[in-house]
Amino acid sequence: MYYFITENVFGLNSGTKHAAARRTNLFNAEGERAYYVSRNYNRFLSRDLANIGLNPQESINMYDFFSGHSGRATAGAKSPPVAGGSAE
Numbered sequence: 001m002y003y004f005i006t007e008n009v010f011g012l013n014s015g016t017k018h019a020a021a022r023r024t025n026l027f028n029a030e031g032e033r034a035y036y037v038s039r040n041y042n043r044f045l046s047r048d049l050a051n052i053g054l055n056p057q058e059s060i061n062m063y064d065f066f067s068g069h070s071g072r073a074t075a076g077a078k079s080p081p082v083a084g085g086s087a088e
Contacts (some may be wrong), residue, residue, distance in 0.1 A: 002027055002034040006040075009038050009048040021052040028058060035060050 003085070004020035013021075020036055027034035036054055041063040049059050 002024050002032060003037050004034065005037045005039070007038065008040040008042055008066065009036075009045060009052065009059075011044070011048060013048075013052055018052060024058055025053060034058070037062065040065070 002023075004024055006017055006020055009017065024034045024036045036049075036059045038059065038060050042048060042061065045059070045064075046056055046059055049056060
């Protein structure tokens with residue numbers, strides 16, 4: 001599995017973001033699972049992904065993933081214990 005990581009997806013993107021999107025499409029077309037991973041919150045993520053030729057199934061937004069809003073399981077991820085608190 002391959003991950004192409006960037007900080008965000010914008011309405012107008014740089015060449016490196018377009019290259020990462022094209023690599024994601026290319027790898028998926030060749031049967032290699034690949035994801036375009038963005039770090040920052042973006043309320044227009046679906047629209048901006050469509051503008052660079054990606055669909056939400058080919059993308060992971062870390063903000064949405066770790067907040068539990070991505071629709072993907074977090075594979076047993078648990079909240080870290082609070083210092084001085086119980087680890088229930």
